[in-house]
Amino acid sequence: MLKRLRENKSAQGTLLVTPTLLWMIGLLIIPLLLTLVISFGSRDADGGVIYGFSFHNYLRLFGYSTNCDAGQASCFEPLYVNILGRSLSLAFNTTLIVISMAYPLAYFIARAHPKQRTTFLMLVLVPLWTNFVIRVYAWMMLLREQGVINGIIGWLAARLNIPFEPLQMLYTPGAVLVGMVYEFLPFMILPIFTSLEKIDNALFEAAADLGANPFRTFLRVTLPLSMPGVVAGTILVFIPVMGTFIVSDILGGRQVILVGNLIQRQFLDARDPTFGSAASLILMILTLIVTYFYTRKFGFGEEIVVA
Amino acid sequence: MKELSEFAVEMRDVVKTFKTPEGTMLNAVDHVNMNIKNGEFFSMLGSSGCGKTTSLRMMAGFEWPSEGEIYIEGQAMGHTPPFQRNVNTVFQSYALFQHMTVYQNIAFGLEMEKAPPDEIKARVGRVLDMVQLMGMEKRFPKQLSGGQQQRIALARALVKLPNVLLLDEPLGALDLKLRKEMQLELKAIQQKVGITFIYVTHDQEEALTMSDRIAVMSKGKVMQMGTPVEIYERPTSRFVAGFIGESNFLEGTVQSINGERANVLVPALMTEVTGLNTGKVKMGEKAVVCIRPEKIRISDEPVSKQNSFRGAVKTTTYIGSDTHVYVEVGKLTIKVWEQNRVSSLDPKAYYTAGQNLTLNLMPENTLILADA
Structure with a gap:
């Protein structure tokens, strides 16, 4: 038996993928199919699922009310479309801000002395030692009306005899953006650092040798060769930001509702798993579409092998 | 412009x-x-x-x-x-x-x-x-x-x-x-x-x-x-002579200088060797005699009284175009590259270990360098 396995390459392969395959089937494929089935059903009075085949959850999500009076001028209800739009634009903005902050830092670390590099990378990773939710709560302490930031400004204002009303920072879209950028910054720094570090120093010298000043070297050599890191970082940031609900829950309150919050509330508060399932699938499809077009434009980076 | x-x-x-x-x-x-x-x-x-x-x-x-x-x-x-x-x-x-x-x-x-x-x-x-x-x-x-x-x-x-x-x-x-x-x-x-x-x-x-x-x-x-x-x-130092190509180095002391030439007493050979004073050595200084292996002539009897040494073949290496002959002279082993000018299968056409012969170092092919 063992001897046969040793000689049979394809049996070896099967054996190697089986545990993961079973895991994926049990915990990804089947739940996904269940979500799909449930999304076509409707809820009963107790929050249970009446199975069926109807697109009403999807229509509701895109603003078409199913119990719309024939005489009504407009039947469009943009509530959920707005939530989707807000989530998308927040994910875009977060990703852009994170890239613009992470790239210079990753560049700096990659060009630092090898001894210092380890220290800098540790500093990037230190926040991750504390739990995600606790760090978001820390931002709440900073941003709230009696929080640290208002406290400092208030103290300064009192010293300078300027009238000061505490700023409303918590429960605003800005607070959610700040929280998202903070949470996901390390996930952009690390892949960009990795791809920058891999670039052979001789390539920068070659570019300079051929007449490129540092700025042109960056545009023509450094940036293209580090794109795999930017792409990987974008995927690591954009997708979770689209789906997360903790940051917006704690820092956005009732003011900033994202798709993640919508889905969570459908399952826990509104007790409508059918609508929640439909929203989950739409979120997934949206994310897939954006990722598809993004990677088709910039690639996954694997075709660029830095020698 | x-x-x-x-x-x-x-x-x-x-x-x-x-x-x-x-x-x-x-x-x-x-x-x-x-x-x-x-x-x-x-x-x-x-x-x-x-x-x-x-x-x-x-x-x-x-x-x-x-x-x-x-x-x-x-x-x-x-x-x-x-x-x-x-x-x-x-x-x-x-x-x-x-x-x-x-x-x-x-x-x-x-x-x-x-x-x-x-x-x-x-x-x-x-x-x-x-x-x-x-x-x-x-x-x-x-x-x-x-x-x-x-x-x-x-x-x-x-x-x-x-x-x-x-x-x-x-x-x-x-x-x-x-x-x-x-x-x-x-x-x-x-x-x-x-x-x-x-x-x-x-x-x-x-x-x-x-x-x-x-x-x-x-x-x-x-x-x-x-x-x-x-x-x-014309290497000017022992380093260059050793780094570029092969050389035999015979260490000694400068005995006399005669125009462009210098005589060096080589204790290991118990005799004087004459060569071109390319290293600009001075009387009484330590010096090294440098000669390329392909520039040494092998003969049965000494060609001249100057720079000719009796020795015995230690080993030979046949490398196709040349034969590398290692000859024991006094306390030294001197390498000589001999071109194989004749196509022959007869072992007698080549040098064999133990064979006695004379090495002739032409003074114009021999360089005297400072022993740095």
Whole structure:
């Protein structure tokens, strides 16, 4: 038996993928199919699922009310479309801000002395030692009306005899953006650092040798060769930001509702798993579409092998 | 038009100091003076750590001298960055841009000069023709063989038509046969374009084959500078004589000096040896007699009273074109390369171990050097 396995390459392969395959089937494929089935059903009075085949959850999500009076001028209800739009634009903005902050830092670390590099990378990773939710709560302490930031400004204002009303920072879209950028910054720094570090120093010298000043070297050599890191970082940031609900829950309150919050509330508060399932699938499809077009434009980076 | 200097590159008393990992300071380049003429194929030859690559990198502008000055076309370079120097480099690792095609790699330098698109196209085409890689424009570097990548690296630098082309062991990664082909091709290209080539290598044969002049370097210093013939036939130090080709060294003391010649008493042979005083040794000084193995004549009886020694064959090695004969004379073993001029299967046609014979060192082929 063992001897046969040793000689049979394809049996070896099967054996190697089986545990993961079973895991994926049990915990990804089947739940996904269940979500799909449930999304076509409707809820009963107790929050249970009446199975069926109807697109009403999807229509509701895109603003078409199913119990719309024939005489009504407009039947469009943009509530959920707005939530989707807000989530998308927040994910875009977060990703852009994170890239613009992470790239210079990753560049700096990659060009630092090898001894210092380890220290800098540790500093990037230190926040991750504390739990995600606790760090978001820390931002709440900073941003709230009696929080640290208002406290400092208030103290300064009192010293300078300027009238000061505490700023409303918590429960605003800005607070959610700040929280998202903070949470996901390390996930952009690390892949960009990795791809920058891999670039052979001789390539920068070659570019300079051929007449490129540092700025042109960056545009023509450094940036293209580090794109795999930017792409990987974008995927690591954009997708979770689209789906997360903790940051917006704690820092956005009732003011900033994202798709993640919508889905969570459908399952826990509104007790409508059918609508929640439909929203989950739409979120997934949206994310897939954006990722598809993004990677088709910039690639996954694997075709660029830095020698 | 600026006035053209006689020299393409000059190094005047250049020092480059590096900090070692142990914290001490090391002069990687130690008070080097070099004059490289326009249109010359100039090699810097030495083993690793001799300062040849650091010197080249300072000419390119990747490093700046700690002391001294480098002049290119008569202009002091100071801290001029690489992108403002009219020199181009062929890197040991080729340093090709993997995200660009062959065409884009070669066009890169011309785009930086803001050359018109038509001109870029024409010049890239011409240089590709020169390195015999027409039709490869659309390929990416990793789709090419090592030899082809090497040619692209050369083309990318040559297309800029620099005053000086700096080559840092460009053939080091190629196999022997390809390396020999490329040596001849490089030399041919250099003669065709007339650009000054400054070539760094640790391969003495490569340096001798291609160069108009060679600087032999060791421990950050230039040991000797001259044409391949001068370097091989008239080494001025024991180091150069030992580094370039093979030599027999017989240690002794200078007994007398007679014009261009000097006599050295060699205790191991218990006799005096006469040779050319190329090392400018003085009476009573320690000296070393240096003779190339192919310049020793073997005979049955002494040819003259001077510089002839009886000895016995220790071993022989047949290597095809030559036979290497190791002869015991006094306390020394002297190597002699004998050309196999006669085609023979008879063992008697060759020297055998134990055979007695005479070695004749012609004084005009024998060099007396300082024993440093």
